[in-house]
Amino acid sequence: MNKSFIATANAPAAIGIYSQAVKVGQTTYLSGQIPLLPDTMVLVEGDIDAEVRQAFTNLAAVCKAAGGSLSHLAKVNVFLTDLSHFPMVNQIMEELFEAPYPARAAIGVAELPKGARVEVDGIMVS
Numbered sequence: 001m002n003k004s005f006i007a008t009a010n011a012p013a014a015i016g017i018y019s020q021a022v023k024v025g026q027t028t029y030l031s032g033q034i035p036l037l038p039d040t041m042v043l044v045e046g047d048i049d050a051e052v053r054q055a056f057t058n059l060a061a062v063c064k065a066a067g068g069s070l071s072h073l074a075k076v077n078v079f080l081t082d083l084s085h086f087p088m089v090n091q092i093m094e095e096l097f098e099a100p101y102p103a104r105a106a107i108g109v110a111e112l113p114k115g116a117r118v119e120v121d122g123i124m125v126s
Helices: 048-065 083-095
Strands: 002-006 021-024 027-033 073-080 103-108 118-125
Touching: 027 048, 048 083, 048 118, 073 083, 083 103
Parallel strands: 073 103
Antiparallel strands: 002 021, 021 027, 027 118, 073 118
């Protein structure tokens, strides 16, 4: 299997033993992105809107480093510590994506790294 590992300084560095993304053929598997600012590795300040937007900004940076964009995502997973924020995720995704939209799952979780309230990952085909 021919794999390439994707890394960019425009998204937060891995905070564990994983790659930002791994590309196998035309498919790129993107690791979860929380709303860390890449240059400081601290959570973005602000409300959940700011966190969701930063998480997608980070995911977009990894997509770009892999030769694609958010529009190339076939599947997105959204992890939220409070599912009442799901309507906001829908609103932001509507701004960032065009129909037809990627497949998606929204999962409620008890806790995320660094105290984040949202994490997004995806599978990109380019």
